[in-house]
Structure formats: structure tokens, C-alpha cells
Amino acid sequence: MIVTTKQLFQHAYGRYAVGAYNINNLEQTVGLFRGNLGKSKSNADPVDAAKSAPFILQISRGARSYTDKRFLEAMIRTADQVFPEVIFAVHLDHGTEEACYDCIESGFYSSVMIDASHEKLPKNIEITRRVVERAHAKGIVVEAELGQLGGVEEDVTGSVCLTDPAEAAEFVEKSGCDSLAVAIGTSHGAYKFAGKQGLHFDVLEEIQKILPKGFPLVMHGSSSVPKEWVERINNAGGKMKSASGVPEEQYLPAAKLGVCKVNIDTDGRLVWCAIHRESFRDDPANFDLRPPGTLFMAAYADYIVHKNTMLGSAGQLEAVRKALKE
Numbered sequence: 001m002i003v004t005t006k007q008l009f010q011h012a013y014g015r016y017a018v019g020a021y022n023i024n025n026l027e028q029t030v031g032l033f034r035g036n037l038g039k040s041k042s043n044a045d046p047v048d049a050a051k052s053a054p055f056i057l058q059i060s061r062g063a064r065s066y067t068d069k070r071f072l073e074a075m076i077r078t079a080d081q082v083f084p085e086v087i088f089a090v091h092l093d094h095g096t097e098e099a100c101y102d103c104i105e106s107g108f109y110s111s112v113m114i115d116a117s118h119e120k121l122p123k124n125i126e127i128t129r130r131v132v133e134r135a136h137a138k139g140i141v142v143e144a145e146l147g148q149l150g151g152v153e154e155d156v157t158g159s160v161c162l163t164d165p166a167e168a169a170e171f172v173e174k175s176g177c178d179s180l181a182v183a184i185g186t187s188h189g190a191y192k193f194a195g196k197q198g199l200h201f202d203v204l205e206e207i208q209k210i211l212p213k214g215f216p217l218v219m220h221g222s223s224s225v226p227k228e229w230v231e232r233i234n235n236a237g238g239k240m241k242s243a244s245g246v247p248e249e250q251y252l253p254a255a256k257l258g259v260c261k262v263n264i265d266t267d268g269r270l271v272w273c274a275i276h277r278e279s280f281r282d283d284p285a286n287f288d289l290r291p292p293g294t295l296f297m298a299a300y301a302d303y304i305v306h307k308n309t310m311l312g313s314a315g316q317l318e319a320v321r322k323a324l325k326e
């Protein structure tokens, strides 16, 4: 069942964060849906309520143009039929104004992100406001961004500029956005921190205090870049040096301060890369795509269960279903 991110945030706020996972292809989609129902090896496995979680499926502009956006839509609609127990939002990640309007008109997305964070405050407000008006007219909710993350996202390379809490209050009031992505020290990609930096909880706390009560915050660049997966990649011929991410133990403290959505893209790519490298290393005569694909879907599903456990969303699916009926 497709719902809006706003509906998911109402249940999560202050208690846990909902995982927002980027997808690009069929194997990722199947692994993601299975993982959020606690299934691993097969679509036919029983649903595991203790592991089941609501989730956000994110589609970037890059994913939409990788093959054709219509493939993604068809795949997700099919996954919704194959896994009828799921509850999720379909969200455009880092949209331009044009991409937002395309998704709003499509009748498929329940949530869009307008990313005008590279603009000065008044222009960011103006653009976001326009998208909010078009989206709300169709019952679609809008995530906006204020402040700049590091790393590369789509075609934009960011240099870190933390969100100013006072500006956040003005931005939320004037733009009418439904959730706000804030820059609190993370960056996109596999190389987030050199040394011991981490999240700026002091800034997050100030932002939560100054915004209207219960206003949902979003954390981009939240992959944890697990050492285990980086090592597996490097042991199978990869060359990823000094990769590091957000410590998973920081997800729940961030959730308690109003972070309702935690964006994970890089970690999924790491799992994909490790499994495929190992599979071809261990069976060099193989040239069939299905053996590594089968292993990847199961490994990705398990990884999603692990991530949801760290986010606190694992085991919340039935409570969300009940809350949606009230």
C-alpha cells in the first residue's frame, strides 16, 4: 500500500526513523520489499512481524533516466502486488522543479523532494513554495532542503554548510514544506568523515526546538559504510580506501530529536558490489547473471532488516497499519 511520507512520520516522530532506500533496478526492488517484511531467501517466505517495517522507496533523477522511468514505476506497482502486506511511500529524491512537476502529474509518487538548497534563502523559499502549491493540490507532500551536505549527489558537488536553525524556522513557515532535510555534518557517498567527526547533535537539537512541535526532519547522507562490506569489496579485488559513514548508533538519538527519515543509498551499492565481486571471484567460470542476482537479493533483504533494526522501524509495520485505520 502506497501512503505519503507524512502519514509515516506521524507514527514515527520522536520514536524511530523510517528508512528511505534508493532503488535503480529489479534486484534492489525485490530485496528491499522482502527485507521490509523480514523475508530473505524467497518471496514465498512467511512475513516476520518482528522484523517488518514501513519504508520509503526513493527514486533519484539518475535512477529515472538510467533506463526509463516507466520501468521503475511498473516494477514498483508489481512489487506492491507481489508483497501486498507492505506499507511504503514513493518519493522523488533530490528533484529539480521540473522533475517534481513530472512526478506530481504522474499520479504515482506520494512525495517529492525539491532541492533548491544551492540557492540563497529567499529563492529557495520561492521555488519550494511553488512546488508545495502544485503538490498539495494533488495530495502529495513535499520535502525541502536547507543547508549544504558534502559529497556528490546527482550532478551537484556540495561543500558542507550546516543548517542555520533561525533560517530553518523562517524557511518552514514561508515555504509550507512538509518536512525539511537539514545539514548536520553528513555528506553523500562512501567517504564521509576523515578522523572522528560525526553528527552535530547540538545543531539538530536547536533546529528541533525552534521548529513547530512535531515537524519532521530528514537526514541525507546517512549510510554507515560498514567496514565489513568495504573489507569484503577490497578482499574481492576492490579498491575502496578510508571509506567511512554515519555510526549506526547515532540513528536513534537523531530520531529522538525529530529525524523521521534517514536516507540510505551508498550502503545498498556496497552490498551489491561485494556480492557480485565475490560471486565472480569464487566462480570464475560463471557468466550467468542469476547466481549473483539471487545472492544479492537475499543479502540486501538481510541488510535492510539490520538497518531497520538500527533505525527502530523494524517491528513497527502492524502498528502503522493500525494507526492508518484510526
Ligand code: 13P
Binding pocket: 022, 093, 094, 187, 188, 189, 190, 219, 220, 221, 222, 223, 224, 263, 264, 265, 266, 267
Ligand atoms: P548516502 O550516500 O549516505 O547513502 O546518502 C544517500 C542520500 O542521502 C540520498 O538522498
